[in-house]
Amino acid sequence: MCKNNYKMDLSKRNLLKYSGGIAALSIVGSIPSITYAASLSKEERDGMTPDDVVNSLLEGNKRFISNKTLNHDYRAQKLSSQHGQFPSAVILSCIDSRAPAEIILDSGIGELFNSRVAGNISNDDILGSMEFACAAAGAKVVFVMGHTKCGAVKGAIANVELGNLTGLLDKIKPAIKKTTFVGNRTAENYDFVDAVAKTNVQLVIDDIRKNSPTLRKLENEGRIKIVGAMYDISNGKVSLI
Template identity: 65%
Template sequence: MSDQLPQDPSRRSMLRRALTLSAVSVTGIASVTIPSISFADSLSKEDRDDMTPDGVIEHFKKGNLRFRENKPLKHDYLAQKRQSTAGQYPAAVILSCIDSRVAAEIVLDAGIGETFNSRVAGNITNGDMLGSMEFACAVAGAKLVVVMGHTKCGAVKGAIANAQLGNLTGLLDKIKPAIEKTQYSGERKASNYDFVNAVARKNVELTVENIRRNSPVLKELEDKKKIKIVGSMYHLEGGRVEFFEVDD
């Protein structure tokens, strides 16, 4: 694989100050655009509107690959902040876990203004989260809803262990249906991280189902193919973000 990832065609303004090189071939003159050392821009409305839901997923996959290879874009966050003050045009809304190791913007190499982000232990949903997602998609124009779980999730582990602690007890109760619905033939204990990870994935799937069931607004947008609602798992070891679709 080359050192330079190909530029996402849907992000025409993603990199500024590009160099244009003219090369002569046997068939004539070809113009090749080569990104120079430059800074990642905020998403413009045109950029975002040109992207399809699948295109947003591919964009994030490329960003995650850059993260894993330690070749992130050169983010000028102050410049992105200034650009975004005139308006915001995020491509996706991400519901992820509160876990300090799972910062979605970083692991997807996204800049300021690219994503709406909701974080709660165990990446569960409720009415407030759904309302936020409805704003993100139906009002602000985001094309993708991503539920991001992760391996070695402490909230999932706590639900399996039946942990009791103040308001956390009620939160963990919302994860427990995933324990019951997880098919796993090995040891079903919180000390077994293979089981914890299996439950974490099932919990993502159930959250996607809950979004569709409890938000007619988002369900209608998805049925009309204006958005996609997908699951994902961030693998703490290795840093890969795995995207997957959840059937109705």
């Protein structure tokens, strides 16, 4: 196969979230569907650019929105990934039960690393996890994903104090001051909450670049991309920031 044909075929498979060559065709009523029975392989992951990975995540979200998600055979993916994993991205997302990254990005077992913490904040442990994902395991994208109507952001705006949560919310508070917003700047105004959540994503990305020389170097070399996004829990859409 010539190089150009391989690249074109690879791009097509990226958008389909990779069958790994073990996809099984099934029929549901009169609508054909594909069951993806293999996890992402090293060859497939390494053949992707960071832009390919970002586009693949967004295509997965489009499938989620349209209710045309892939028919993942999770048991088969579990078996195929038992001796190794080759995820294409590491996601930093919130613990909110309405924002499960793997589902809203329509990904299977072995495709994504996912760090979840209230308010999708960054800390030393998460930075270390990201460094493992990218520098050691070969992921191509750091994807920081906030979401609308975030309870952690709302709590930070309302100055909630509760055990260890107090310190976590303090990490979000800089985003409140740095958010330009005309209107009611309170926790009861979800337009303001969402604006702060977006600013928080941007500040988290700044923090990642500042506090992880490893990830910064990989990004400067073009080996990875660090990108931000917001997930709208009302319509299911993931939008890049």
